[in-house]
Amino acid sequence: GENVEQHPSTLSVQEGDSAVIKCTYSDSASNYFPWYKQELGKRPQLIIDIRSNVGEKKDQRIAVTLNKTAKHFSLHITETQPEDSAVYFCAAKKRFGNEKLTFGTGTRLTIIP
Amino acid sequence: DGGITQSPKYLFRKEGQNVTLSCEQNLNHDAMYWYRQDPGQGLRLIYYSQIVNDFQKGDIAEGYSVSREKKESFPLTVTSAQKNPTAFYLCASSIDGGTLGSNEQFFGPGTRLTVL
Numbered sequence: 001g002e003n004v005e006q007h008p009s010t011l012s013v014q015e016g017d018s019a020v021i022k023c024t025y026s027d028s029a030s031n032y033f034p035w036y037k038q039e040l041g042k043r044p045q046l047i048i049d050i051r052s053n054v055g056e057k058k059d060q061r062i063a064v065t066l067n068k069t070a071k072h073f074s075l076h077i078t079e080t081q082p083e084d085s086a087v088y089f090c091a092a093k094k095r096f097g098n099e100k101l102t103f104g105t106g107t108r109l110t111i112i113p
Numbered sequence: 114d115g116g117i118t119q120s121p122k123y124l125f126r127k128e129g130q131n132v133t134l135s136c137e138q139n140l141n142h143d144a145m146y147w148y149r150q151d152p153g154q155g156l157r158l159i160y161y162s163q164i165v166n167d168f169q170k171g172d173i174a175e176g177y178s179v180s181r182e183k184k185e186s187f188p189l190t191v192t193s194a195q196k197n198p199t200a201f202y203l204c205a206s207s208i209d210g211g212t213l214g215s216n217e218q219f220f221g222p223g224t225r226l227t228v229l
Binding site: 102 | 148
């Protein structure tokens, strides 16, 4: 089955700086990679996803990059703000078919004002 | 944040008792999921159901049971066989199980279960 590793487990950055969270996956057949954000006491919510037919996707201050050869993908947050403080989870699955979504272990991001 | 609800928010039970966690969705989603969240371990899949009257075990199904008698409901029972049941439980749903390319999962607010 799929195995997703996520690093770092905790990350602190100064407000305004960039944050990068990295994930690796094991199943070369995986082709859908979402990122979820979970604020303290709240439910996880999808913030961005990428499919294997593209190498990068951006949405305002958030971007995700994918390297299929190396089997890793990363979340980039630029110009960080206090509201970016949360736990971020990466995940992987095969886009079509009934394969389950496999999550990473999460990264607790803290933005220092 | 509406659409998928879980109740109760906090639940306390004595060791050895079975307990059922509720999950309801009005999104008309076919697929529903149960995850367990422990510190430092991310989200681990307990059970999932892609359609009414059908469900599959996830990675950590031992000590848990589910039913899917209605499209909008997917209750999870934590049995006395679960060795370490104290955790935060999240229910989620998606339009389908991914067979049509729709993959986004919408999560409920969670239930924090504490076994005393």
